[in-house]
Amino acid sequence: MKKELIEWGITILIAAVIVIVVRTFLFDSFKVDGHSMDPTFKDGDRVIVNKIQDRFTDYENGDLIVFRSEEGPPYVKRIIGIPGDTVMMEDKLVYVNGEPINETYVYYTNDSYMDDFTLEDLGVDGEEIPEDEYLVLGDNRPLSRDSRDFGLIERESIIGEVQLRFWPLNQMTVNFN
Template identity: 30%
Template sequence: MVEEQKKSKSAFREYAESIGFALLLALFIRSFIVQAFKIPSGSMIPTLQVGDHILVNKLSYGIRNPFWGAYLTHLRKPQRGDVVVFIFPEDRSKDFIKRVIGIEGDMVEIRGKKIYINGRPLEDPHAHFEDDPPQRGPLQVRDDYGPRQVPENHIFVMGDNRDRSYDSRFWGFVNLDDVKGRAFLIYWSWDGMDRWVRWERIGNLIY
């Protein structure tokens, strides 16, 4: 009887230790390696759709301390065209996803929705426009911006859905320490309006 109780306790302990290890491993992976995010808005259409579930490589730019935010070591800096997840400067409890348009030192200007980097037109194959008329007043920066230089250790970001994105044109630059990682894969996609799985999007790489 006593022997059976010992075996039962031993089995329970092994089970608890296995669960504890799995939880710690999952926490480590989420904090330092890969994190899942859900796309809540259409600001990155057509690259990302509302309801896409994506994976973000948190080691793309280095090892970032998840507790106080600064990078412990840098591997490389974000490049133009990278799709990055970062802490939203106006509300640090939220994460945003946008495309890097300008890197530190770049002079960014927008004229009539056309982007210029250091005085030259930017090749912009991912841009999507809703053909809205030009804006005036506070929203004019959507179509005409700058020129402004990107500060050191910062990036300028925009959504691919240019007429429907709240981005660096409105609230400024992103500190590199606030960049959580680079989006690289759509692992699930659910159309909430029609309530069906977008099978054709699952497994797509994010460029």
């Protein structure tokens, strides 16, 4: 009996260590809070975030990321501008490096509130996004708190890229671009 309890204890300890290592260094799950990413994510959706990518590859325009917020829980947003890009919004169109981008994922109505902006409006010195900073926007632009409100985000605040929506089960998804 004592040997069996020790074996169970060791098994539980190993499982706990594996879970801690995976959640700390590899992947983590997050709950989407609010409607700022509609229609891509709904309030209450659960996602898996890849924390490994940050160590091996650069983030790209269109990537969905989770990042730490100074104002509360982490945010889920879409990267629109990466270091070296010029970005502006005019008449509901976002221009990256002078070209309008095709944003089929954006949710808005004809009378939606949309802020036109330039990088200068967001507090950027110069015409390009600085190194290690990113411009992020929500897909539901009228409701989203994003770079239009709090400026660019620093790379060190990024937790990782969203790789999988696992909840609700009937909407499990792996590709968000």
